[in-house]
Amino acid sequence: MMNLGSMTVHQDCDDCPIRHRAVCARCEADELQLLEEIKYYRRFEAGSHVIWSGDKMDFVGSVVSGIATLTQTMEDGRTQMVGLLLPSDFVGRPGREGSAYDVVATTDLVMCCFRKKPFERMMETTPAIAQRLLQMTLDELDAAREWMLVLGRKTAREKIASLLSIIARRDASLNFNSSDGGLTFDLPLTREAMADYLGLTLETVSRQISALKKDGVIVLEGKRHVIVPDMARLMEEAGDDSDGGLLA
Amino acid sequence: MMNLGSMTVHQDCDDCPIRHRAVCARCEADELQLLEEIKYYRRFEAGSHVIWSGDKMDFVGSVVSGIATLTQTMEDGRTQMVGLLLPSDFVGRPGREGSAYDVVATTDLVMCCFRKKPFERMMETTPAIAQRLLQMTLDELDAAREWMLVLGRKTAREKIASLLSIIARRDASLNFNSSDGGLTFDLPLTREAMADYLGLTLETVSRQISALKKDGVIVLEGKRHVIVPDMARLMEEAGDDSDGGLLA
């Protein structure tokens, strides 16, 4: 898949689907007005790079729709995904020149971007933005630490179950897709991307998904559509017993 | 070792060793004054818990001296260290009741604590604190993500080398202990704690340290004192080639 560049689109903050969850969530009308002046939309097609590791970043922004990944790569080519960016997630780091990671669109992606310098200035004058960003960063830090447990201590089977339960829970919180008690969702990642997220090979990912299917923990329709008949069972397989930890 | 509780000590912010690096780094004299009113010192002895996972936290604070670890534990006892807390590091999460992790003092520890509610109120009125906390949290997030690469993709030998080079670099930035070109430091962790940090067993840690010693990458004096004759070599072993990534 080639990067064909980006298209520009426009939208009003009022009908923005991530208005209440993104960095701008706590902004008042007048503050939004200021943001509108420094914002612009960009569209990326599936497979294209939003940012290259090491590159200078002249913007920060929010994922409006679609999914992107945050990955690190070693010289010899080994890669580790360090974050999954979903709608409302923030991209970029105020106060730093370059990006430490590759950001890649895994689906078609729309981002709401802010020019970096003006945004940094706004952060100093608009507590609502800085506070929201702090909150979001603390959440991401918790997520990263939870993932460290997954990477460091869980078995391949538990890793897969952990990933599935995270995606399932996220989808459940957005939509109401609990048809007849069983959760349902589409995997937004290829087997290879899952492997990069879980610190495994794609073969192991495939085998463990097959094993979970054989054991009735999940039901597959095609390669990507997953049905979870018993969420508690899945979380048990993930090693996260029952409660699953309180979400923000 | 038993937890004998904590002793209280006092200190003035002016001669505080972490004054310029902790959450309070950007505070002006008047803001420090306010902090002084809600602050108190606590001393923990090596091996004792600062916080238990799940417990309600009525304070947040900074590590003044000593070292603590942040660990997560699964029901079956598997543990993963998710953070190493050094002087100036922040403990606790504003806006959340309980702690998600165990915080354990690995050496004797002194903490500068702030009562949580007043601190949260101050965060809303004092941009200097919120801004500094955001900066520190973003740094921690980067560190956590770097560690995800270590946990997910590196070999045991590379993991050990990564840990050693991180500790070496940190020590180098604090002290000037580059006697005759070779860095020198003491390991602040037992083999078991290193294993918990690296997602390994303590036996593997021991074996890989021995191997690095045999290969001349490090020199050991006793079990804990490490000499690194060639830092570039160590970083090569860690898989972080040469530059080592830009620090903040």
Add this chain to the structure above:
DNA sequence: CGGGGGGTTGATCTCCTTCAATCAACGTGG
């Protein structure tokens, strides 16, 4: 029809875990 991307499955290999013995340093009490 051919080709390529994504996915599954099999056979083998290897690195790390597991289980276990041993050792050095240290403290404690007889």
Add this chain to the structure above:
DNA sequence: CCACGTTGATTGAAGGAGATCAACCCCCCG
């Protein structure tokens, strides 16, 4: 001062979970 237990660390032998290498399938698309 020496036997004893404890704690941290090292080392050995055996086994296994996951990596690696490789074949093959499915499906879409040109």
